[in-house]
Amino acid sequence: MSETEPQAESTARSSATTTGETDERIREEWSDYSFTGEAKLSVSDLDVYYGDDHALKDVSMDIPEESVTALIGPSGCGKSTFLRCLNRMNDRIKAASIDGSVKLDDEEIYQDGVDLVELRKSVGMVFQAPNPFPKSIRDNITYGPRKHGDLDTGLLARLTGRDDSETADELVHRALEQAAIWDEIKDRLDDNAMGLSGGQQQRLCIARCLAVDPDVILMDEPASALDPVATSKIEDLIEDLAEDYTVVVVTHNMQQAARISDQTAVFLTGGKLVEYDDTDKIFENPESQRVEDYVTGKFG
Ligand SMILES: Nc1ncnc2c1ncn2[C@@H]1O[C@H](COP(=O)(O)OP(=O)(O)OP(=O)(O)O)[C@@H](O)[C@H]1O
Numbered sequence: 523m524s525e526t527e528p529q530a531e532s533t534a535r536s537s538a539t540t541t542g543e544t545d546e547r548i549r550e551e552w553s554d555y556s557f558t559g560e561a562k563l564s565v566s567d568l569d570v571y572y573g574d575d576h577a578l579k580d581v582s583m584d585i586p587e588e589s590v591t592a593l594i595g596p597s598g599c600g601k602s603t604f605l606r607c608l609n610r611m612n613d614r615i616k617a618a619s620i621d622g623s624v625k626l627d628d629e630e631i632y633q634d635g636v637d638l639v640e641l642r643k644s645v646g647m648v649f650q651a652p653n654p655f656p657k658s659i660r661d662n663i664t665y666g667p668r669k670h671g672d673l674d675t676g677l678l679a680r681l682t683g684r685d686d687s688e689t690a691d692e693l694v695h696r697a698l699e700q701a702a703i704w705d706e707i708k709d710r711l712d713d714n715a716m717g718l719s720g721g722q723q724q725r726l727c728i729a730r731c732l733a734v735d736p737d738v739i740l741m742d743e744p745a746s747a748l749d750p751v752a753t754s755k756i757e758d759l760i761e762d763l764a765e766d767y768t769v770v771v772v773t774h775n776m777q778q779a780a781r782i783s784d785q786t787a788v789f790l791t792g793g794k795l796v797e798y799d800d801t802d803k804i805f806e807n808p809e810s811q812r813v814e815d816y817v818t819g820k821f822g
Pocket of ligand 1 (some may be wrong): 575596599
């Protein structure tokens, strides 16, 4: 968990959990939820449709900086859809249409003129299955910075007098160290990344994401394909990363959400955000009976 300096009060809000009076009372109870520190991301009145399918309904919540926010809920309730809205990855899905507002550092990301490459550099993403490039470990890390024009290496760079090889080496070291994998693979940086174990590949993918200096890291079930030892390494890493980054993680694993997150948002069937609060509150004393049933495994 992060130890952010108190800076300001930010408030998380809910709008639609309207399946009767009980939900209305629950909403009033938690809609005042406030956290210490600044909101890194502020989501208001977000609706997402895939064609006629209304996948997310009127979701509003603020996500605090330098902390871990877990998104939990049964399959199909819209967690991944919500996550993809935070860096406009849903723009790549033809059938998707989005209404509402998402602000990153108070700047609307759903407005004309937003540079999506820059946005996705600031808000990086790590997926469920590790997906390293079939290249060397070193090239996996330098690929992004090179693509963004932050690094020039190789023959052409030498010929044009802009050879950033030394900077590249430092970057590779820094990113792998941050992703807690440097010691394991420092002697085989030129080996193909596909030869790493699943857990190592996932940490490499996290290092690749860190190499372009994001502020926010979105993770969609980052450990679900890994064994318990590799999972535990990813969990430790997520907690460490939250000291410097804002991490939003989708997980089906309740214990994992309880262990690693500072706040938890519970989505339930129908694409509604039902409750959002400190993780301890969600797991020990939620307002909603349905949330209690879900986190205690009575349904889902
Ligand atoms: N690319 C897509 N095209 C059409 N419908 C989609 C697409 N992606 C998701 N959906 C639909 O949107 C709804 C929410 O899906 P989403 O994947 O966001 O849920 P989820 O909570 O992340 O599920 P899971 O836990 O199984 O990954 C589902 O009804 C799903 O079928």
